[in-house]
Amino acid sequence: MLTGKQKRFLRSKAHHLNPIFQVGKGGTNTNMYNQIKDTLEARELIKVSVLQNCEEDRDTVAELLSNRTGSELVQVIGNTIVLYKESENQKAIELP
Template structure:
């Protein structure tokens, strides 16, 4: 799924008041963390993930791996926070076309 700029702006506005629901620790991206992200995306559709990585390259690699493994859309990365969107079977969020 690809989001256009209008859709991303809408989702950024919806994500602004959200708190990170999944936080990556010292062990990095594990199977358990990926399973938690999958489950949370299915329930909420729009989530924030906190990535504890020192350098930008590592953070980008982790974010890309999460997007690839979950099939979610990367809405935005701000600092150490990744905003993900993936529609569930019963849509909860209406995004503009």
């Protein structure tokens, strides 16, 4: 569980990132969860974009992604979700 100070720090780090994944009409699936897990291991902090034609609510998508990938939900702003998971092998972000 992240503290408010840690979330604020991660939001500032994520500001300059571009979304790597897009959730569209098909919603989320097992393949997407596996790819996001692998990307989180490599980068620790990612953005996911929820497209307008997505049938699920953005908050529902955020909860699903967070739960299924074992990551922390940092922020949902507009149609963008920010996820964080500490890397086991390639730790790059030092939380305050």
